[in-house]
Amino acid sequence: MPDWSYHGIFRPLLTKLSPMISREFIHRGMNTIASLPFGFGAHIINFLGREESSHFLKLEKHGLEFKNRVGLSGKIDPLQTGTRAFTNLGFGFLEIGPITLNPTEQFTKPIVNDESQVIHFPKNAESIGLEKTFKKLHKLKKKQPIFARLVGTENELLKMIQQLDNFVDGYIIETNRTEILHNTQKPVFYAGEVINFPKQACSGIVLEKKQDSSLVEEIINLRKTGFHGTIITSGGVSEPEHALKLLDAGADFIMVSDGYVFSGPGLTKRINEALVDRLNIDPPPQPGWFSYWLFGLFIMIGGILAFIFSITSVILPYDEYFLEMKRETIWVFNERIMQFMAHDRMTLAGTMISGGIVYMQLARHGVRRGMRWAKQAIDAAAITGFLGIFAFIGYGYFDWLHLVLWLVLLPVYIYGFQKTKGIRGTPSSKNRKNDRVFKKGIFGQLSFVLLGFSFVLGGIVISIIGVTSIFVSTDLAYLCMPPEMMEAFNENLLPVIAHDRAGFGSALLSVGLLVLMMSLWGVQQGQKWVWWTYLIGGLPAFYAGIYIHFAIGYTTFIHLLPAYIALGLFVIGLILTYQFFRKQD
Template sequence: MPDWSYHGIFRPLLNRLPPNVSRELIHRGMSFIATLPLQIGPQLIHFLGREESSPLIHQKKHALNFNSPVGLSGKIDPLLSGTKAFTNLGFGFLEIGPVAVKPSKHFSTPTVDKKIEVIQFPTKVESIGIEKTINQLHKVKKKQPIFVRLIGTRENLSKMIKRFEQYADGYIIEASYPELISETNKPIFFSTASPSENLVDSPFAGIVLEHAEKDVQFLEKVINLRKNGFQGTIITTGGIKEPEQALQLLDAGADFIMLSDGYVFAGPGLTKRINEALLDRLNYNPTHQHGWLAYWLFGLFIMIGGLLALLFSMTTVVLPYDELFLEMTGESIMTFNERIMLFMAHDRMTLAGTMISGGIVYMQLAKHGVKHGLKWAKQAFDIAAIIGFLGIFSFIGFGYFDWLHLIFWLILLPVYVYGYRKTKGVTGTASSKNRKNDVIFKRGVFGQLAFVLLGFSFVLGGIIISIIGMTTIFVPTDLAYICMPAEMMNAFNENLLPVLAHDRAGFGSALLSVGLLVLTLSLWGFQQGNRWVWWTYLIGGLPAFWAGIYIHFAIGYTNFIHLLPAYVALGLYIIGLILTYPFFIKAK
């Protein structure tokens, strides 16, 4: 669940429910998605949230590999109902528990203070018990280290360590029993909210420093531990609501941090934002990727093709090879029904505007993304390009295939294949200037939601228009504008409908491809300070919206229902530009 969906859609609804109900609703829902067969669930989560982290922030400690220093506190998921989902959300490690030998009879409801954004977790220790915990962990496909927090007597702790050896990568205990270290070869961490000086010589692998409510000295506690000579691992729990606080704790000497109530209020994207901030601080400048120029030329050729199509749609409309297939001139069609020609110009100009916009976005992704080794930019490019190539098959079902499209396809294909092969090694991840949950960030999240909805609408519209082009060709408002049924047009010239179907399906295919560009850019390219992303939206969107709306008024096809999707899309586009301007352009 990315921030744009959490803050923009789900959180307002969840706030109306009791805390434990909303928690379980979200956790069980995410876990259901995560366990969809054939890896559909994890792939969907990755597609929507893009949670991979850069190898530059990976680390190895206690013989364990951590893809990120950011973990999740067990306080967030006491019933383990969301563990299957959390393994897919970019955490470097997960805490499970607390776990007691026997389950608690009753579970308390957390107290949520929405004004100061604090959750008061139950003070009484509550656990689902060792058997249920093991049963849940048995179902989890582990992708990162799992630390199990154990509570109980010395004997119970020893018993549980033996039971969890198959599942745990480390243990967290709340009582000082150093003799337990000899019972496992896995690290044991001692949990405390008030570290004392004698912890400097602690035999444990490290400590888990607990953040108490209104603990203003939390950062100083980490600093003092290091000043006093503590060499073990320091893991903090809580006290983080925004990336800046995470960076401060890590700079103070913490090795790892666990998110708790801050994760609920800041949103599920907090982990990703911290990882991107860590990478940003490294000032890493990747080498330019060979092959990006081929990708850029691919976009340039599409833009040029769109400009030529725009020129034709404003002049002759019908090209010589169209007339050859129709065995009829454009003037003859005009004489028969002028609106058929105008309708054809309408389809061809909207296609032209879509191609110009798509070419601009392709060029921007190549220059600012692929060139700098960003894997998400390459994958966004590849998805849209491959769908675009396959779209050529959508407009030959009626028997008309113009050679100009084939020639254009043959020019683009080798350029794309060359770029694809030369950029196969792209693995870079994004960095971000975002540090705070300020107004700029919050508005940016809603702006992202607008662009995501815009991308989804383009994808859906492209699919629907392609299907219409391959089946009925027209919608009722089309026939009302032309003032003629399809049967009469077919009787006039049996090759006329295939040409119109070709135009309609071709536009649908192009809109689908561009929709995927907008969608993936909106899902994966939202890092604060990415000025080029905002300019891509602005410059890339203008040709498609201008051509798509202008031509309708130019030919008098102004039916409100027909244009309503375009008006909605334009509204989302303008809202997205306004809300994201400070996020992308004014970010320091």
């Protein structure tokens, strides 16, 4: 669940419910998605949130490989209802528990203080018990190290370790009795009072945020005593800056807890992007990016040519050849048919120009810098666009100009695709705080995500209409003529119009995917080029799509309402994200 959906949609609703109900609603819902067969759920989560970690953040410690240094505290999910989902949310490791030998009969409701942004978790360990934990771990497909927090007597700890040892990668215990360490080869971390810390016996220590305590000072003091073991912190992180300070002070790993609830599930991603940003990586230009840029340029040129034709001749000689009729004859029969065709062709032209600009920007600023998300956005949209050519012939008419463009674009795209196969870079971000600029940016991102979804949905609907009924009721009202009369006039006229409709729908779907994926994956603070891509890329499509309707007098409100809504989302997104994309600290 990315921040744009958490803060923009779900959290305002869930705060009306009790903390336990809202927590379980979120965790069970996410777990259900993550449990979809064939890895489909993991792909959905990755598509919406893009939680991959940079390979620069990987590290090995205690014989384990961590994708990054950020983990999740078990306090967030004591019932372990969301563990499967959390494995897909970009964490470097997970803590589960606390685990006790026997289950707790009744769980204490956490007390959430929204004003101070603190969650008061139960002081005594509350657990689903060893048996249920074992069953959950047995079904779990691990994607990162899992540490089990164990609570109990020495004998109970020994029994739990014996049963869990094949399923977890380490333990967190709250006792300084070190005899149990001889019963496992896994790392064991102490989570009690520092004064009682058995330094020589444990692999490291877990420092937990307490009220009015400073984790940074605790870390510094512990390092000053000469301790070189692993330090893990739990809590005290509600924005990336907090995490950076803890790591700078000497912490090896951090676990987010209540800050994860208030800041949102995107906190992990924001911390990792901030860590990448501090590395100040300047990769060499990625081979193949220029081919993708040319791909966008050719689409933009094609759109410009289509725009010129739409405001001059409207139909081309090969259209007349197929129709076996001159354009003048159609003008005389019903001038609104020609105007309607100009309307379809100009909206297609605007969409192509916008799409070409977005392709070029993604290639220049994304793929060139090795951003994997930018390549995948281009690939998904381009392949969809190529497949859309089959929608053009749904009624038996094939546009040869489209074929020429298709043949020009295909080798250019294939070359770029092959050359960028190994791309794996991840984004960086200047974001450090949950300030007003960040919060506005979240809602701006939501606007752009909704805009992308609306384009995708609109493209699908228009494509389906193009290859089925061709017209909607407002079209026929504008034309003042039923399809049967047009078919009687010229039996090839409907296939040409259907071709235009399906072509526009396919182009809108392709560009919609670009906008959607850029909105889901490419919104990071300080990336000014993304804001300019939205602005410059959006203007041609909106101008052509709205202008032509007024130029030909097709101004039915219900017909233009989707365009008005899309324009509103576009403007809102630009306004709310302006400072976010420009802010460098």
